[in-house]
Amino acid sequence: MKAGSSASGFPVPDHDHASCLTEVIVRAAVAFERQGLRLTDLRRNVLEEVAASHKAVGAYEVLERLASKGGKRLAPISIYRALDTLVAAGVVHRLESRNAFFACHVVHGGNRRQIVLACEQCGAVAEVSRPNVFDDIQTAAGAVGFRMSQVLVEVSGTCAACSRSERPDK
Amino acid sequence: MKAGSSASGFPVPDHDHASCLTEVIVRAAVAFERQGLRLTDLRRNVLEEVAASHKAVGAYEVLERLASKGGKRLAPISIYRALDTLVAAGVVHRLESRNAFFACHVVHGGNRRQIVLACEQCGAVAEVSRPNVFDDIQTAAGAVGFRMSQVLVEVSGTCAACSRSERPDK
DNA sequence: ACGGTTATGTTATATGTTTACATCGCATCG
DNA sequence: CGATGCGATGTAAACATATAACATAACCGT
CATH class of the missing domain: 1.10.10.10 (Winged helix-like DNA-binding domain superfamily/Winged helix DNA-binding domain)
Structure with missing residues (x-):
């Protein structure tokens, strides 16, 4: 790496x-x-x-x-x-x-299918891949006749580094 | 219904x-x-x-x-x-x-876990349920040590009604 | 150098959101 | 009853985010 x-x-x-x-x-x-x-x-x-x-x-x-x-x-x-x-x-x-x-720090193909994680503490942002999630969303949309053009999956929370510094124990 | x-x-x-x-x-x-x-x-x-x-x-x-x-x-x-x-x-x-x-036109429990579909043509918004999606997102976040507090899943596209009126054939 | 396309500058304004503080209505306590 | 407290609203201003409209400049192929 x-x-x-x-x-x-x-x-x-x-x-x-x-x-x-x-x-x-x-x-x-x-x-x-x-x-x-x-x-x-x-x-x-x-x-x-x-x-x-x-x-x-x-x-x-x-x-x-x-x-x-x-x-x-x-x-x-x-x-x-x-x-x-x-x-x-x-x-x-x-x-x-x-x-x-x-x-962006990853290489995506034509359409972006990444989960975005945004840390509330430090503001850091990361993209992680999880194709299933987007397939499932596509399926759910399709099931009600919705043609999807763009999906947005954004998660707010606390990144690993901030979790550690919050609780320095362990 | x-x-x-x-x-x-x-x-x-x-x-x-x-x-x-x-x-x-x-x-x-x-x-x-x-x-x-x-x-x-x-x-x-x-x-x-x-x-x-x-x-x-x-x-x-x-x-x-x-x-x-x-x-x-x-x-x-x-x-x-x-x-x-x-x-x-x-x-x-x-x-x-x-x-x-x-x-909101659905009843959710404590935390909202709904996919939001927003039509680019007519502006209509709907919520659909798909628990798997949120579980998978949770898993993906957890896998990199991210503690999730809030998720946002918003899909842009074309709703069934607008799809039909766009292409009146069939 | 010319002419079309793309990029940037300039000015103004639209849209979205919050801070700070005053006031009002109402329930409750003494 | 009046005092007190609290939640809701009013008022004024500022701050934050985003775009419109039009002018000018840089670039590129011929």
């Missing part, structure tokens, strides 16, 4: 985020290329801010961080446009339950 | 909404009673607007509709407070993926 990866989807304690970030950018470059999109400076900057942590960040938070770095302050719409493109390219996802965005 | 009900969760074509609405109000009265809450005029008015259709409506839409009826325009916070209470009582749910609210 490479440094920075984790079977749980959450970063491991010693996790090498620099290489992790690099991987995200590379995957983005590939995805943009394949879809005939341009990975511009703005888009890369936004992606870097989103991927700076494994947490979900709001659009305005990205805005603030870029402003405090780049000096010039962008308009919200610029951030949203960049985010839209990143989401369309599949390298960033939106955490609907929090109106926030997080970088 | 009673008038107004449907196995699919979506209203049937001939669906008697008046009695459907009455049922919602009655369930609300019971739920409020049981929880020691007061079903005030404001709360009932808001509930009636939300339950006026089987669609998800935004807080401001409720505000507008009440304003065009009652004459006096309420402050947004009043709507939100009423909605909060209705959500807490379990008679209204929030559709996270659209920042909107919809009336």
